[in-house]
Amino acid sequence: MAAGAHTGRVDMAGALRSAGFTGVVAFGLFLPLIAFKTDVDGSNQLVLTTRWPLFLALVAVCSASRFFYALLVGPWLARRALRPARPRPAWRNTIANWLVPCGIGFLVLYPAIVFFTAGFSGGQKWIDNLGVQILIYVMLGWGLNIVVGLAGLLDLGYVAFYAVGAYSYALLAKTFGLSFWLLLPLAGILSSFWGVLLGFPVLRLRGDYLAIVTLAFGEIIRLILINWVALTNGYAGIISIPRPTFFGIPFTAGDDGFAAVFGLPFSPLYRITFLYYLILALALITCFVTVRLRRLPIGRAWEALREDEIACRSLGINTTNTKLTAFALGAMFAGFAGSFFAAREAFISPESFTFIESATILSIVVLGGMGSQIGVVIAAIVMIGGTELLRELDFLKDVFGPTFDPTQYRMLLFGFALVAIMIWRPRGLIATREPSVFLKERKTISAEMVKEGRG
Amino acid sequence: MEYFVQQLINGITLGSIYGLIAIGYTMVFGIIGMVNFAHGDVFMVSAFIALIAYLIVTAWLGIASVALDLIAVLIVAMAFTSLVNWVIERVAYRPLRGSFRLAPLISAIGMSIFLSNFVQVSQGPRNKSIPPMVQGEFVLSKTHDFPVTLSYKQLIIWGITALLLLAFWYLVAKTSLGRAQRACEQDRKMAALLGVDVDRTISMTFVIAAALAAVAGTMYLMYYGVVTFSDGFVPGVKAFTAAVLGGIGSLPGAVVGGILIGLIETFWSAYFSIDYKDVAAFSVLAITLIFLPQGLFGRPDVEKV
Known part of the structure; x- marks a missing residue:
């Protein structure tokens, strides 16, 4: 296979050999967990059943795909790598220039487009499940981008601040009856306070160790939320959290509700559309603040910190303040997103703030290309939108039988996609950086030139 | 006092399991400087393989001897888990x-999510419980109505852990593979220049790590008699804690750290x-x-420009 890959010649024997090897490995790999299935029978005893056809089919698929890879894809990739790199065509620059304004325009018009194409009742799902869901992750990704992408501090417990924001809003709104608009900034402040509090002990740590400590903090906060039943109601969570209002007008069916005040027929669509624009505004604020901060001294200090902490310190930058502001700002945006989440769902429980959420947000930032704002959007659409769309794949039931449920493969595919995208593009989808300061002309550099966060 | 001794026995048992997993973390970190996030899930997969092997040898083959069952399950689990980790x-x-430093970490997180969901999809989300494999216990002392007991399964866990650590120590300290491993740990490029097959050594590290995790997985299944697809994360993080506590990169440290974590957890709950x-x-x-x-046993990390 190796010889064939280099000369571009078709190497049938090599391909067959590697396919056979893959088949043997796949046989061993799938033998215990696919060929045998454990089931609990009527008398509560474990029994084994076998699934030989499925097992053999999987082995055959693995073997065959390796064969075709060795025969066709591998040599093609080798030939492509030998070709001289072509300069970036001009039309791609044009697209890049128009991408952001067009994208924002599309997002603003998205509800109208959905109602136009899918109708009022069908569109609800597309705005609520897809639009709002993706935008929450875009906002969280942008918030974490400050910590990971700009300051280079690897944070695996980001969801803790999201949880602080959500519980702050839920508890304060239920206990004191305060409005959403008052509690939104308050939740942000509380979260950033926690960001500083948890950021302070980890100032000395770097890289993987920092990641693991933040993971531990995230888990500790979740475990406290579970076990402090008197405050948080434990696993059962908090129910009937007040919904946000439209400048004091609630979205209810009553006489003082939104529909009645504006003389419209009642529909839950107004609330959903309102929530959509609310999270869109919050996300755009996050992005705007980040982009502006990058050009301020503090933003440059973050990026300097990411590149080299020791050099940073010897140039007189206060690394303690620089790190803490990054933690605090990142946490604040997570707090905003958290209070929005609590207000949207009207129900929160510790189940929503597991480590998987942190990993999802971090992977959105890394897959997008750390530090790239537009990359976060693309990664969120791919990872969240892609897995949400699995719910729509009902036609697969016709292929695999009525018991086939595509949604159960959601996280499986998510994990697989993480590995695959990392191998395909380790630097993320947007692997170029534009410097925030330049001397004569703005040059785009490859992300390979940007150091990863070691701080 | 009796209560204390009983907790000590339970803590050391739990700690042995953590120690075996922790060795996997510490070896992989030592050789390629990466936190193998999926290692906890490899442990969980090994417990499932052990479960299936146990059902095959008892229900299908009908081998009644407990010792034979245990040895067969252990060997099967070690072999298949090693293959899984080798492929990973x-x-x-x-x-x-x-590649850049975050890439393997993200890939490992993806692998961890993939493995736990793969087991959930292929084996179902329910708890899998088996009847106790090994029964019986020694009563060490019986005063104040509180018997201090050392069950056979705890004794087996201690024995197998000690035996494996001995074998493992021999492997790392005395064989050529162990020498290659220590060389790669110190300086990978230099080791490659001196004719050490670095790729093969790293592969073997993963295989050994998985084999030890499989022993831990089998012990876990035997001790608790129940396993589910989400059982990888928390023991994984605790074993990582053990590795860090003992000094990451240090093999005796991982074992001591594991036992310490087991004791802390047991005494805290008690x-x-x-x-x-x-x-x-x-x-x-x-x-x-x-x-x-x-x-506790690690070398301090020197910060260089």
Whole structure:
């Protein structure tokens, strides 16, 4: 296979050999967990059943795909790598220039487009499940981008601040009856306070160790939320959290509700559309603040910190303040997103703030290309939108039988996609950086030139 | 006093299991400087393989001898888990070697999510419980109505752990593979220049790590008699804590750290609050990393420009 890959010649024997090897490995790999299935029978005893056809089919698929890879894809990739790199065509620059304004325009018009194409009742799902869901992750990704992408501090417990924001809003709104608009900034402040509090002990740590400590903090906060039943109601969570209002007008069916005040027929669509624009505004604020901060001294200090902490310190930058502001700002945006989440769902429980959420947000930032704002959007659409769309794949039931449920493969595919995208593009989808300061002309550099966060 | 001794026995048993997993973390970190996030899930997969092997040897083959059952299950679990980890290293980590530092970590997180969901999809989300494999116990003392017992299964766990550590120590200290491994740990490029097959050595590291995790998985299944697809994460993080506490990169440190974590967890649940036992473990992790990042037996990390 190796010889064939280099000369571009078709190497049938090599391909067959590697396919056979893959088949043997796949046989061993799938033998215990696919060929045998454990089931609990009527008398509560474990029994084994076998699934030989499925097992053999999987082995055959693995073997065959390796064969075709060795025969066709591998040599093609080798030939492509030998070709001289072509300069970036001009039309791609044009697209890049128009991408952001067009994208924002599309997002603003998205509800109208959905109602136009899918109708009022069908569109609800597309705005609520897809639009709002993706935008929450875009906002969280942008918030974490400050910590990971700009300051280079690897944070695996980001969801803790999201949880602080959500519980702050839920508890304060239920206990004191305060409005959403008052509690939104308050939740942000509380979260950033926690960001500083948890950021302070980890100032000395770097890289993987920092990641693991933040993971531990995230888990500790979740475990406290579970076990402090008197405050948080434990696993059962908090129910009937007040919904946000439209400048004091609630979205209810009553006489003082939104529909009645504006003389419209009642529909839950107004609330959903309102929530959509609310999270869109919050996300755009996050992005705007980040982009502006990058050009301020503090933003440059973050990026300097990411590149080299020791050099940073010897140039007189206060690394303690620089790190803490990054933690605090990142946490604040997570707090905003958290209070929005609590207000949207009207129900929160510790189940929503597991480590998987942190990993999802971090992977959105890394897959997008750390530090790239537009990359976060693309990664969120791919990872969240892609897995949400699995719910729509009902036609697969016709292929695999009525018991086939595509949604159960959601996280499986998510994990697989993480590995695959990392191998395909380790630097993320947007692997170029534009410097925030330049001397004569703005040059785009490859992300390979940007150091990863070691701080 | 009796209560204390009983907790000590339970803690050491739990700690042996953590120690075996921790060796996997510490070896992989030592050789390629990467936190193998999926290692906890490899442990969980090994417990499932052991479960299936146990059902095959008892229900299908009808081997009644407990010792034979246990040995067969152990060998099957070790062999298949090694294969799983070998493939994981080949597919998910090797292409990223020399890439930027976050890439393997993200890949490992993806692998961890993939493995736990793969088991959930292929074996179902329910708890799988088996009747106790080994029954019986020694009563060490019986005063004040509180018997101190050492069950046979605890004894088996201690024995197998000690035996494997001995074999493992021999492997690392005396064989050529162990020498190659220590060479790669010190300087990978230099080792390659001197004719050490670095790729093969790293693969073998993953295989050994998985084999030890499989022993831990089998012991876990035998001790608790129940396993589910989500059982990888928390023991994984605790074993990582053990590795850090002992000094990451240090093999005796991993074992000592594992036993310490087992003791802390057991005593915390016995004397304070069982609800917060995971909080105790995570706090130990955070406190160790903040105040003693080189651990008990590790070398201090020198900061260079």
